[in-house]
Amino acid sequence: MMRITPNGKQKEVLALPSTGHTVVLGTAGSGKTTIALLRAYHLSALPEKKQVLLVTFNGALVEYIRGISDTIPQNLTVENYHKFARGYLNSRGKMPTRNGILDSERKTYYIGEALKSLKLQYPKESTLDRSVDFFVDEITFIEKFGFIDLNSYNQAERVGRASANIKRENRKWVFKVYEKYLELRDAAGCTYDWDDLALYVYLQLQNDQTPRRYTHIIVDEGQDFSPMMIKSLVSATACNGSFTFFGDVAQQIYGSRLSWRDSGINTDKIWRFNVNYRNPSTITSFAKDITRSEYWLKDEDMVDATAQIAEGPKPILIKFSRQSNEKRWIVDRSISLSKTSSVVIICRNRSDIDMFLFKFKNQGYTATEINRDTAGYADTKTVYLSTFHSAKGLEFDNVFIPFLEEDRLPDPDAIARTASEKNAYSDEIKLLYVAATRSKYGLFMTYSKSLSKLFPKNSSSYDYYSEEGLE
Numbered sequence: 001m002m003r004i005t006p007n008g009k010q011k012e013v014l015a016l017p018s019t020g021h022t023v024v025l026g027t028a029g030s031g032k033t034t035i036a037l038l039r040a041y042h043l044s045a046l047p048e049k050k051q052v053l054l055v056t057f058n059g060a061l062v063e064y065i066r067g068i069s070d071t072i073p074q075n076l077t078v079e080n081y082h083k084f085a086r087g088y089l090n091s092r093g094k095m096p097t098r099n100g101i102l103d104s105e106r107k108t109y110y111i112g113e114a115l116k117s118l119k120l121q122y123p124k125e126s127t128l129d130r131s132v133d134f135f136v137d138e139i140t141f142i143e144k145f146g147f148i149d150l151n152s153y154n155q156a157e158r159v160g161r162a163s164a165n166i167k168r169e170n171r172k173w174v175f176k177v178y179e180k181y182l183e184l185r186d187a188a189g190c191t192y193d194w195d196d197l198a199l200y201v202y203l204q205l206q207n208d209q210t211p212r213r214y215t216h217i218i219v220d221e222g223q224d225f226s227p228m229m230i231k232s233l234v235s236a237t238a239c240n241g242s243f244t245f246f247g248d249v250a251q252q253i254y255g256s257r258l259s260w261r262d263s264g265i266n267t268d269k270i271w272r273f274n275v276n277y278r279n280p281s282t283i284t285s286f287a288k289d290i291t292r293s294e295y296w297l298k299d300e301d302m303v304d305a306t307a308q309i310a311e312g313p314k315p316i317l318i319k320f321s322r323q324s325n326e327k328r329w330i331v332d333r334s335i336s337l338s339k340t341s342s343v344v345i346i347c348r349n350r351s352d353i354d355m356f357l358f359k360f361k362n363q364g365y366t367a368t369e370i371n372r373d374t375a376g377y378a379d380t381k382t383v384y385l386s387t388f389h390s391a392k393g394l395e396f397d398n399v400f401i402p403f404l405e406e407d408r409l410p411d412p413d414a415i416a417r418t419a420s421e422k423n424a425y426s427d428e429i430k431l432l433y434v435a436a437t438r439s440k441y442g443l444f445m446t447y448s449k450s451l452s453k454l455f456p457k458n459s460s461s462y463d464y465y466s467e468e469g470l471e
Contacts (some may be wrong), residue, residue: 005155005346009030009272009273010273010450012271013040013244013271014035014038014042014207015041017242020242020243021244021266021267022242022269022271023247023267024245024247024271024273025247025248025273026248026272027273027274027304027305028248028278028279028433028434029276029277029278030248030274030275030289031273031282032220032221033221033393035246036054036218036219036244037065039218039244040076040078040216040218042054043215043242044073044216045073046444049075050214050215050238050241051077051124051213051216052073052076052214052215052216052217052218053077053078053084053214053216053236054077054079054218055078055080055081055233056078056079056081056219056221056393057081057221057224057225058080058390058393059080059220059371061370062078064393065078065220066078066091070101072462075236077380078109079467081196081225081229081269084236085197085198086101086197088204088205088236089197089200089204092204092208094191094200094204095192096190100190101191101193101197102190102193102194103193106190108133108136110181110184110188111132111135111136111139111181112175114177114183115128115132115177117178117283118176118177118185118418119465122173125130125173126400127174128173128177133172133416138170139174139177139178139181141156142178142229143193144195144198144226144227144228145226145227145228146228148364150171150172154171154172162443172229175177196228198226198229199232200244201232201236202228202232203417204355205232205235211238213236214236214237214238215238215241216237216238216241216242216244216302216442217233217234217236217237217242217243217244217245218242218244219233219243219246219247220246221248221393222245222246223247223248227239227264229263230264231263231264234263235321243265245265262360274305274306275306276305276306278395278440279312279439280312281442282311282312283307283315283443284437285461286314286315286443286459286462288304288305289432289459290432291431291433292456293457295429295453296429296430297424298361300363310371312441312442314443314461314462314463315443315462315463315464316443316444316463317404317438317440317445317447317451317455317462317463317464318444318446318464318465318466319447319451319464319466319467320448320467321448323449325416325467326446326447326448327356327359328341328359330356330400330402330446331356332438333393333400333444334398334400335360337397337398337442338383340380341397341399341441342397343371343382343383343396343399343400344386344396344397344399344438345384345385345386345400345401345402346391346392346438347385347386347387347388347402347403348400349408349411350409352403353369353385353386353387353392356385357369367382367383367384367385368382368383368384370386384396388431388435391430391434393441394438395438396439397439397440397441398442398448399435399436399439399443400444400445401435401444401445401446402445402446402447403446403448404445404446404451404452405450406449406451407450409428409452409454410424410428410429410454411428414427414428414444425454428454429454432452432454432455443462
């Protein structure tokens, strides 16, 4: 059990009845993960000793939750969604033993092959002239919402997406590509891809008359779950049990832009955690400036943060004359800080982590990469390395965010993969928000070329230094 005292609305959510649906929306640092875990402990400790599931999207966050817990009760399971899905399908005899789930690269390949096939069959159809990336994006949308026929897909609103420009009467061609993709995938011996796994879990649950394994299910970082993921988890909850959803749309970083309102959750009460217990007011102010950017897409469920803890130092932005100096300074400074505090370097891409690991090794220092096999991040005095995505839900005393150049953030590959440039920019700026709000004290941001356009303009919430001004 974690040694922590809930505050304010946290206490009220913790003590909610053990039946029905609950939605908790909170800002970064408001204690959502902590309260989700305490709620899971509370439900697992009830006299009935029913099975409880705490499920996340991020595998690294699972290990973090396990790491901050003294012990986990036998009737409490903590795992990410895809492990839950694979386990359930396997219990139903529906999980292939090998290569049954397509990765994103192979998914794109088979969608491309399906598109080629349809073009040969209908050479004059202009809808089929769109890019493979467009069809990947649109088919993923179909899968995440669980549209199993053309009629349901035709009825869907596509507001805010580039694909909304496609006329409804032309959606049949997208669906034909989707059906052909399923045919080719099946012929290759692949039953699922990572985006439609939830649909098949849901369909299985509709025909599953056996007692549900879990009486209570708690979802953490729910903003990253697709509607079908949530629907399947609601269906997996015992009818006399409870379903609790924790989320923050400001940290919706997996490109879904999908709302819990589309997910079958039945509740009239929405709890809002607006007190930030993690970040000092200086970092809270900087994070707010990020959300005021022209690239930030507004959402009705976003919760504005209020600082709670004492003042800390302002975030620091440092301009280096060359990248080699930037790397050297980060390595030296992070090692120094790690002697007395928890430290993480958060990178946009996995290749940057490899580069830093090499730099640390050359100095005879062992840094630690955060992944699904890492736990107990705050307990070991080391420098941690993480991608923007893996850092979500975690916290550290000091955070370094390197390489904030215009040619690296937004990530060019991410922009190229996304049908809507506007949506891609929105996803990328949320990554910056997530990284910045991991810090409990110091936030160090660096660059050596042109500063990213996603960095807040006209902000007074940080201090600027040139390389020459550093001690």
